[in-house]
Amino acid sequence: xxxxxxxxxxxxxxxxxxxxxxxxxxxxxxxxxxxxxxxxxxxxxxxxxxxxxxxxxxxxxxxxxxxxxxxxxxxxxxxxxxxxxxxxxxxxxxxxxxxxxxxxxxxxxxxx
Amino acid sequence: xxxxxxxxxxxxxxxxxxxxxxxxxxxxxxxxxxxxxxxxxxxxxxxxxxxxxxxxxxxxxxxxxxxxxxxxxxxxxxxxxxxxxxxxxxxxxxxxxxxxxxxxxxxxxx
Numbered sequence: 001x002x003x004x005x006x007x008x009x010x011x012x013x014x015x016x017x018x019x020x021x022x023x024x025x026x027x028x029x030x031x032x033x034x035x036x037x038x039x040x041x042x043x044x045x046x047x048x049x050x051x052x053x054x055x056x057x058x059x060x061x062x063x064x065x066x067x068x069x070x071x072x073x074x075x076x077x078x079x080x081x082x083x084x085x086x087x088x089x090x091x092x093x094x095x096x097x098x099x100x101x102x103x104x105x106x107x108x109x110x111x112x
Numbered sequence: 113x114x115x116x117x118x119x120x121x122x123x124x125x126x127x128x129x130x131x132x133x134x135x136x137x138x139x140x141x142x143x144x145x146x147x148x149x150x151x152x153x154x155x156x157x158x159x160x161x162x163x164x165x166x167x168x169x170x171x172x173x174x175x176x177x178x179x180x181x182x183x184x185x186x187x188x189x190x191x192x193x194x195x196x197x198x199x200x201x202x203x204x205x206x207x208x209x210x211x212x213x214x215x216x217x218x219x220x221x222x
Contacts, residue, residue, distance in 0.1 A: 033210065043155070043200065043212035056208040090154055097210050098143060101202075103154040 002026065004093050004104035012110045018079040021107045025072050025093030032074040033101065034066060037088040046089075048097060049074055056097070078109075086111045115139075115205050118213030126221050131188040133216035135201035142204060144184045146175060149215070150197040158186075191220050 005024045013019050025032050034046040045058040049068035066076040072093075078085055088108050092101035117136045125131055135144065143162045147155040159168055161177035161184060168175045172195075174187045188195055198215040205211040 035212075042214045045209050045211065048208075048210075058209060092155075097208070098204050100145070100157040100160065101147075101155070101210070103156070105154050 004091060004102050006089075006091055006104040006107050008107060009105065010108045010110075012112060013081050014112050015081055015083060017081050018077065019081060019109060021076045021089055021091075021109075023074045023076070023091035023093075023104055025074070025091075026102055029093035029095060029102070030072055031094045031096050032068055032072060033092045033094070033097065034074070034076050035090045035092065036060075037090055037106070038086075043090070046076070050096070081111045083111050085109065115211045116201065116203055116213045118201055118216060120216055121214065122217045122219075124219040124221065125191050127193060128190050131191050131195070131218055132185055133199050133201075133218075134183065134185045135203075135213050136183045137203060138182070140181045142181075142207075144177060145202040146184075146186055147200045147202060147212075148197050149200065153197075155200060188218075191218070193220050193222050196220050 007022045031050045033048040036044045046060055047054055047066055048056040052068045063079045068074045088106045090103050090106045092103045094101045119134050143160055145160045146158040148158055149155045159175050164181050165179045166177040172189045176185045186199055198217050200215045201213040202210055
């Protein structure tokens with residue numbers, strides 16, 4: 001079956017702009033989680049959506065938000081971008097957080 | 113406080129040598145997962161451990177879950193260049209957040 005897909009793969013933005021990233025999970029998976037990966041902070045949990053509801057949230061400011069659609073596709077939005085938001089943003093789909101996470105290839109965001 | 117400690121941060125071995133990475137938590141865990149991320153790639157699930165004292169093997173990889181379910185290890189026997197990458201443990205914290213260890217970067221010299 002098809003894996004997790006993320007678009008776009010690469011993105012360059014400037015400070016103050018906003019960005020929307022997209023994630024299409026594996027068919028049948030209702031849980032989609034988002035992670036920020038940076039060399040200094042490692043893999044940080046952003047939030048998890050399950051059946052269109054945000055179930056869990058990590059320790060990130062309100063500039064980071066997301067949503068999930070009825071087909072389980074998810075989007076993540078970052079407003080008022082800061083230089084420190086430059087990172088690899090990964091999404092993962094699964095049947096639940098306690099189960100195997102299937103990661104997408106990630107979106108590499110660079111904020112100038 | 114820090115939920116999971118993973119050590120070492122980095123290990124550079126000669127091909128054929130063994131490698132071990134450890135994860136330690138301050139609290140009892142319901143389960144622990146292990147992932148591998150190749151350079152330039154994304155994390156790929158390796159295994160999940162659930163039972164106290166559990167030991168699982170995948171070819172040259174041996175995974176252990178501590179008796180108290182507070183620590184876990186991943187051991188690779190006779191490393192190969194294909195083992196290069198970062199190994200992460202991940203645990204469900206508070207039942208609602210998946211927390212990853214900082215990862216151990218493995219480099220293999222051939």
